[in-house]
Amino acid sequence: MQDPNADTEWNDILRKKGILPPKETPAEEEEEEQLHQAQSVVKTYESMTLEELEENEDEFGEEDELAMEMYRQKRLAEWKANQLKNRFVEVSEISGQDYVQEVNKAGAGIWVVLHLYKPGIPLCTLINQHLSQLARKFPQTKFLKSIASTCIPNYPDHNLPTIFIYHEGEMKAQFIGPLVFGGMNLSCDELEWRLSESGAVQTDLEENPRKQIQDQLLTSIRCSAPSRRDADEDSDDD
Secondary structure: OOOOOOOOHHHHHHHHOOOOOOOOOOHHHHHHHHHHHHHHHHHHHHOOOHHHHHHOHHHOOHHHHHHHHHHHHHHHHHHHHHHHHOOOOOOEEOOHHHHHHHHHOOOOOOEEEEEEEOOOOHHHHHHHHHHHHHHHHOOOOEEEEEEHHHHOOOOOHHHOOEEEEEEOOEEEEEEEOHHHHOHHHOOHHHHHHHHHHHOOOOOOOOOOHHHHHHHHHHHHHHHHOOOHHHHHHHHHHO
């Protein structure tokens, strides 16, 4: 008797006419077919973004959940890596030619802090030092510096230091001249607070450091000043 599963031309003809049943698929071939299907599904996931995975989640069966989760995590890791690339960490030097690209076209959601300075002005040097610290503390904010004369022709020295704050290409705040910064007593925390008031950084400071200094000075003055009673006693002794 001829084997109906034998791979012969006669059996193929009989199968086409419906005389013989379809050829049985060996277990190994079934496994290969399932693997091929799984690889096809995986390839589908690979081509999707995180948003597309979320949108199409209902279209996949339960057996696909593991593969979906795997590629969701992969896409999430890629997104995080991308975010790390967008961290700035340091204060970059720019010229007038870079202004539009680096400031006005910084990108969606990006805060830009630009310091216009002049070498040889002590307060400008101090602010650049503070900004270097703040750039490391707030890597999502883009900190820039530029020699004023190379960035804005004929910019007056008496306006230095100057800080411009931009968000998505629009100016949100400006600090112009030494009096605004309080002179050489300006601390890094004070500058951080000023920047946070404009929204450029998300500070963890609970209150304005300048207010703390003012309160301490007032307390010190009160403690050192003679009371009216002491003054009256001194007058009586005379």
